[in-house]
Amino acid sequence: MARHFRAKSAPAPSPAALSVRWKWRVLLMFSGFYMFLYLGRFNFGFVIPQIIADLGITRTKAGFVNACMFWGFGLGDVVHGRLSDRFSSRPWVALGGVLTTLFNWATSFGTSMLTLMIPWGINGFVNAMCYSPGIRLIAQWWPRRERGRAIGILGVFIGFAMLIMWLVTGWVAGAFGWRAVFRYPVLWIGCMSLVFWLLIRDKPADLGLPDYVEDDALSSEAEIRSAERLHGLQPYVLLFRNWRFLVACHVTGWGTLVRYGIVTWAPLYYKEVGGFDIQAMAAATVTFPIGMALGAPIGGIISDRWMRGQRSPMIIISCLATAAVLVGVAFTSPTHLLAGMALMILGGVTLTMAPTTALGVDLAGRRISGTASGLLDAHAYLYNGLQALSIGWILDATGGNWTLVFLLLAASRVLSAAVMGMVKA
Numbered sequence: 001m002a003r004h005f006r007a008k009s010a011p012a013p014s015p016a017a018l019s020v021r022w023k024w025r026v027l028l029m030f031s032g033f034y035m036f037l038y039l040g041r042f043n044f045g046f047v048i049p050q051i052i053a054d055l056g057i058t059r060t061k062a063g064f065v066n067a068c069m070f071w072g073f074g075l076g077d078v079v080h081g082r083l084s085d086r087f088s089s090r091p092w093v094a095l096g097g098v099l100t101t102l103f104n105w106a107t108s109f110g111t112s113m114l115t116l117m118i119p120w121g122i123n124g125f126v127n128a129m130c131y132s133p134g135i136r137l138i139a140q141w142w143p144r145r146e147r148g149r150a151i152g153i154l155g156v157f158i159g160f161a162m163l164i165m166w167l168v169t170g171w172v173a174g175a176f177g178w179r180a181v182f183r184y185p186v187l188w189i190g191c192m193s194l195v196f197w198l199l200i201r202d203k204p205a206d207l208g209l210p211d212y213v214e215d216d217a218l219s220s221e222a223e224i225r226s227a228e229r230l231h232g233l234q235p236y237v238l239l240f241r242n243w244r245f246l247v248a249c250h251v252t253g254w255g256t257l258v259r260y261g262i263v264t265w266a267p268l269y270y271k272e273v274g275g276f277d278i279q280a281m282a283a284a285t286v287t288f289p290i291g292m293a294l295g296a297p298i299g300g301i302i303s304d305r306w307m308r309g310q311r312s313p314m315i316i317i318s319c320l321a322t323a324a325v326l327v328g329v330a331f332t333s334p335t336h337l338l339a340g341m342a343l344m345i346l347g348g349v350t351l352t353m354a355p356t357t358a359l360g361v362d363l364a365g366r367r368i369s370g371t372a373s374g375l376l377d378a379h380a381y382l383y384n385g386l387q388a389l390s391i392g393w394i395l396d397a398t399g400g401n402w403t404l405v406f407l408l409l410a411a412s413r414v415l416s417a418a419v420m421g422m423v424k425a
Helices: 017-033 049-056 059-086 089-108 113-130 130-142 143-176 186-200 216-226 232-242 243-272 280-283 285-307 312-331 337-352 356-364 366-397 404-421
Strands: none
Touching: 017 089, 017 130, 017 143, 017 232, 017 243, 059 089, 059 113, 059 130, 059 232, 059 356, 059 366, 089 113, 089 130, 089 243, 113 130, 130 143, 130 366, 143 232, 143 356, 186 232, 186 312, 232 243, 232 366, 243 280, 243 285, 243 312, 243 337, 243 356, 243 366, 243 404, 280 285, 280 337, 285 312, 285 337, 312 337, 312 356, 312 404, 366 404
């Protein structure tokens, strides 16, 4: 007699197991998507020499076109973070990726300063649809005790995003010209936007799973306060009245000033003062984003695991360590390639160890996390524009005093550490 066997079905995963699976899915999907988003944001700066040669515009005009993108991004940070709190992160991020693709294509047809400036400025605004709503998305799945690690992992992908942009944009521009840079690499962003839309959900409740209960006093109290003030401009008022949040905003901005101060000016420093050729200059400066990728998870993991979610001590350590590295850059001969590479990688590691984004979201709570991350990043781009103007002016006014520049950057990190000492969260 034949014996019949029935396959034993695997037990359905518990809601807790599904929540863990999904929070990692959301984090890694958004991080992977964001890793390619720089192909549609920072690509303009890489091809400025080709644009100047082709269209005959001045460096000042080309720089102003790129500045419009940064200003558009900063404005978008403020607007889209609030709208994602009001509606939903998932469609906002996906739509931002699609619109980034479209406005990059529009920029590729530019023939003058004006026809470049308008689509590129709008591109900054729509590209910002992906950042603060994305941070809000992470906050819906990751509680405060784990959020530093989650945002640190995102920081790893952001660090490598700059490397991918340099490699892809450099190859496409060399092989096909500057217009191709705005057309073909960004198609991947559009495709990733569709995948993101299909595979991600905004919060656990969308899957019938329970939302996490915030057991940390700081964030739970913030969520209670924000629950009563979710309408109109009230979240902005609530955040601007929180002096600890304002400190986090300015420390984020000062950190971005240092970050893009190095990204923008270190290549010129090693080329002009160190006498490096293109290959040596690239070798010295490419280590900085590598260091950023390596350092990003460190601060979040340490503050989550050994500091019970307290961000301030790790931010202070990061600020002082970066200040020491910048002093080293100021007084180390720029002719030594290995020393330059070591200092750049240390600068990247120590700079991104500061979990300032996690602190800002902790202080706001998950209900208005999009608004909070938008305001944090808006300060970052405000100070980014400041460094672009001030460092160039300092170099012109002092006859190229690079030591002063790096010491001023170091001083900004010491100032950040000092004001962060007042924040006990």
